[in-house]
Amino acid sequence: MFFRAKRSGDREYLQLVESERVEGRVRQRVLASLGRMDELRASGQLARLTESLARLTEELEAVRLASELEARSAKSVGGRLVMERMWSELGLDVLLRRVARGRKMEFDLERAVFAMVANRVLDPRSKRGMMSWLETVAWQAEGTPELHHLYRSLDVLSEVKEDLELRLHHRVRDLFHQRLDLVLYDTTSLSFQAPEEDGVRRRGHSKDKRPDLPQAVLGLLLSGDGLPIAHELFPGNTYDGNTVPEVLRRLKERFELRWLIFVGDRGMVSERNLEALEEAGYDWIVGVRLRSRPRLADALLSDPGRFRSVAENLEIKEVWAEGIRYIVCRNPEQARRDAARREAVLDRLRTRLERSGVKGLVTRPGFRRFLQVRDEEATIDPAKVEADARFDGIWVLDTSTELPAAEVAEAYKSLWRVERAFRTLKSPLELRPVRHWAEPRIRGHVVVCFLAFLVRTVLERRLFEETGLEASFSEVLDSLAQVQQVDMDVKGIPLRLVTETPPLARQVFQRLGVRPPPRLEKLD
Template identity: 35%
Template sequence: HREAVEKASAGLLKPLLDQELSVVFYDITTVRIHGEKELGDDLRQYGHSKDVAGTARQFALGVVQTADGLPIAHEVFEGNVAEAKTLAPMLRRLLKRYQLQRVVVVADRGLLSLDNVDTLEALAADEGLAIDYILAVPGRRYAEFTDVMAELHPRLADAAEQSGKESVTETTWQGRRLVVAHNPERAREQTRARRRKIERIEQIGEALAQRLDNQDAGRPGRGRRSTDRSAHRRFHQTVLRHQMSSIVKADLGAEQFRYDIDDEAWTAAERLDGKLLLVTSLEAWDAQAIVERYRSLADIERGFRALKSTLDIAPVYHRLPERIRAHALICFLALVLYRVLRMRLKAKDSAFSVERALEALETVQRHAVEINGEAHTGVSISPEQRQLFQELEVKPPSQANVSA
C-alpha cells in the first residue's frame, strides 16, 4: 500500500517539484514507543529522546517537505540511528520518486558531517544532477572554527553594533563556503549565562578550598572530613554538570585541590556566542538569503509538534516493524492533510488556525430520525462551519431534510 500511496502523491505533487530549482527541507525526530520484548528486526531501540530528557525506547521518523511547507516523503528508522546516516538514504528515495533537475537540501545541525557532504557531492556526480546543500554546523564541532571566529568576530560584532540588528558575512572552510550570522541579542544572553555558570563554579571551588584550609587549621566544621581527592571529585562533577569542562580545568592529578580557568578557551567561546554557522555549496545566493532559507527549516519542527500533539502520533504500542511503519504512514498522511488545510486557510486570509478549524468541524452532526414510520436524515451545520467549508474549498455535507 505504501508504494501506491507514494506513487499517487508523486503524481499530485509533480507540478510543485518539477522546477529548475527545488528546495527541500529535511529533519528527523523521535517517537516514543512501548513494549519490552525484542524482535530480530526491531525498530524499537533505545536512543537519545527528543521528547524526554535522557534515553527512551523509540523509533526515528525522517520527513522531507517543500519550501512551501508541504510534506512529500518520510522514512522510519531504528530508534538509535545516527541522524547523519539518514540523509543520503532519504535523498536517494526522493530522487527516485521525483524527476528533479536540481535539489537544495536544507538540514539541521545533527545531520552535518563531512561524510554527508562528500556523499551529497558524489551522489550529484553519479546521478548527473545539481544537488546543493545548506547544512548547519553542530555546536560540538565549533572548536574547529576557533581560528575562523578570531578573524570574523570583530567584523560581525562591529556591524551588528552599528546596525543594531543581525550581521551576516562569509568565508571558506575546508574548501567550502561558510556563511556566518551573528545575533547580538542572542550573543549577550549566551555570554551572560556562561559567566553565571563560571561564577557559580568558582564559588563552589572557593568553598571547597576554604573547607580544606579550615580543616588544616584545626577547624573541621560539620559533616564528614573532606579530602583533596573528594574535593576534586565534587568539583569535577560540578564542572561537567554545567558543561564547562573546556574552560574550567580541575587538576585531578594534583595532590592538593586546585583548578584553573582557561582564559583563552573562554574568549574563544564568547566569540562563538550568537553565531549561526552554515556550510553550503550554493554560490549564486547571497549570504543573507542562505540564512533566511535555513531558518525556514523551523517550519518542519512545527510539523513535528503537530504530529505529536494535534495528530497524536505517540505513544505507539505496535511491536512489528510493518505495523510501526503503517502507523507512521497514516500519521504522515494526516500531516499532509494538516498542511493542506493550513495552506488553504492562509490563502483565504482566514482567521482560523488549523487547530481551531478542526475543533469547529468536530461538531458537525448527522441526524437520522424516523417520524410516523418515515426515515429522515440530514446534517446540522452552523454559519461558522459553512464559512470554513467555503474557505477550504470543500463541498459541505448534504443538508437535505434538515429543518432550520
C-alpha cells in the same frame, strides 16, 4: 369556542363566544365582550391579541409534534465533510482505490485509510479507540470499517508506501505549481510502549528523553515551503548523519530529481555525506558543528570582516577558509541570552568553589569547561570564559551553492518547518507512542500519520495562508464539531435534521468550496 364580531347599531363589538347544546338545539353563549372593534384596532390591542393567539397555537402544535418525535441519533458531520474535501483535492481517494485494485480484499481499503487519517486530524485515538469514535461521526453505514480492516490496511500501506509517496508528490507539485529546488531534512526519534527490541525497534539516543524505551529514527523530507515529500524509518540505534546517504539514494531513484539544494542541520555534516551529495549532483546548505572543529572556529571567528544586518536578529558575513565558502551568522538577541546563561553558570560555579572547592566540579561539563585545575586547587579561567563568549549567538553554514549569503541563511532557517512538522506529528496528530509490535503495522501507522500531516498542512494553507481566516486550527475543529446530523422519526416518517452551522464553520465551508448538508431531508 371562537371570536365573533357583533353589530349593535352602527358599531361592532368583539366577543368571545362558546357554542353549547340546550334541549337539543345549539345555542351561542357570550363568555366575554372584549370591546368596540374600532377602538381595539386603533389601540393595537386587536393585533396583539391575534399575535398572542398565533404564538399559543404554534406552541401547542410544537408540543403535539414533540410528543410524536423520536430522535434516534446525533452525529458530527462538519469535520468529515472538510476531510472529504481535502481527501478528494489531494486525489487520495483515486490513489487508494488504485492500490486496492487487483487485491482480494473483503472491505473498502480507501474508506478504511480515510477513517484513520480523518481520526488523526480531528480526534486522534488508538485503532481500538477509533471504533467508538466512528460511532460519533456521520458515516455511511456500508463504508464503516471494522477493527481488523484497520490493521489489514496498515499492512497494505506499508507495502505501497513508496509508490504512494511518489504519486502524491506529483499531485502536490501540480496542485501548488511547485518547483522542488529546496529540500529540508531532519530526523527525530519515535518511542514504543513495548520494551522488546527487534527490527526497527532499537534503543538509541532518544530525542523524546525516553532512553528506557526502544525507538525508531524517523527522517522527514519537506519542500522549502513546508509540504511533506517523503519519510524514512530507520532502526532506533542509527546515528542521524548515517541516514543521509540512504535518503539521497531514494530521492535520486524514486523522485528522479536531477538537482536540488539539500538543507540539513549540524548533525547531518560529515565528509561521507558531503561526498554523497556531490555524487548525487545535489548542492547543499548544512550547519557546521563549530565547537568540535577548533581550527576552523578560530579561522572563522577571527575573520576581520564586519557583519551586516539582513533581517531582524540576523547578521551575516561570508568567509572563505581552506577553499570552502562559509556563511557566518549571528543572532544578537541569542547572543545576549547566551551571555546571560553563561554568567548564571559562572555565578553558581563561584558559589560552589567558595563552599566546597574543586570537589565534584570537574565531573560536570557545564562547570569544567571554565575551570583551570592545578593539583587540588581550581579557579575560573578568564581565557576559557573569553573563548566561550566568541560563540555567543553564532551559527555557521557550509554551502556549495552560489546563492547570496542572505538567501543561504534564510534557506537554512527554513528548517523550523521540519521542527514544526515533528511537533505536529507528535502532538496533536499523536504519532507516538506507537502501540504496534509487528514492523509492517509500525510502518503503516507512520504512513497514516504522514498522510494526516499532509492533509492538515494543505488544509492550513487553504484556510490561513490563502484566504486569511482569522482563527486557530483548534477553533476550526471545535466549530466543525458543532455541525451535527440528527436522525429522527416524526409520526413514523424518518427525517434527517442538521443543526445550524456556526459562523466559523460556515466560513470554512465557503473558503473550501464545501456544500453544507441540507437542513432537513426525508430519509428513504
